[in-house]
Amino acid sequence: MKILIVDDASFVRMALTKTLQEDGHEIVAEAVNGADALEKYKLYKPELVIMDITMPEVDGLEGLRRIMEYDANATVIMCSSMGQKEHVVQAIQSGAKDFIVKPFDKERVKEAVRRYR
Numbered sequence: 001m002k003i004l005i006v007d008d009a010s011f012v013r014m015a016l017t018k019t020l021q022e023d024g025h026e027i028v029a030e031a032v033n034g035a036d037a038l039e040k041y042k043l044y045k046p047e048l049v050i051m052d053i054t055m056p057e058v059d060g061l062e063g064l065r066r067i068m069e070y071d072a073n074a075t076v077i078m079c080s081s082m083g084q085k086e087h088v089v090q091a092i093q094s095g096a097k098d099f100i101v102k103p104f105d106k107e108r109v110k111e112a113v114r115r116y117r
Helices: 010-022 034-044 060-070 085-093 106-114
Strands: 002-006 026-031 048-052 076-081 098-102
Touching: 002 010, 002 034, 010 026, 010 106, 026 034, 034 048, 034 060, 048 060, 048 106, 060 076, 060 085, 076 085, 085 098, 098 106
Parallel strands: 002 026, 002 048, 048 076, 076 098
Antiparallel strands: none
16 A cells, blocks of 8 residues: 655654555655645555644644545544544544554554555
8 A cells, every 4th residue: 555654753754664564555755744745645646644643834634634625535544642632533523534642553553554455
């Protein structure tokens, strides 16, 4: 599966890339905020997006809204730290298919992505 990873922290992007490549997925691009995510989404047309909620400039909730406006059929999984329950609810209402809690459990990440193969 072709995946776009969106997180402002490079170590998180690297960890997700490694985990997903172990499961046979292709990381087509990385983005650092919601605006960058939309640009990369249009350019690379990934089958799945994994996006952090808390990022500078354009956060993940706004990035999700922009992607869903552009492509209502987009498959987006949001990431959040513990204690961001209200953001998770907003993300699901805005079209996110699932969410993953940070710090990541590798198997949970793989399981979430496998649902959308």
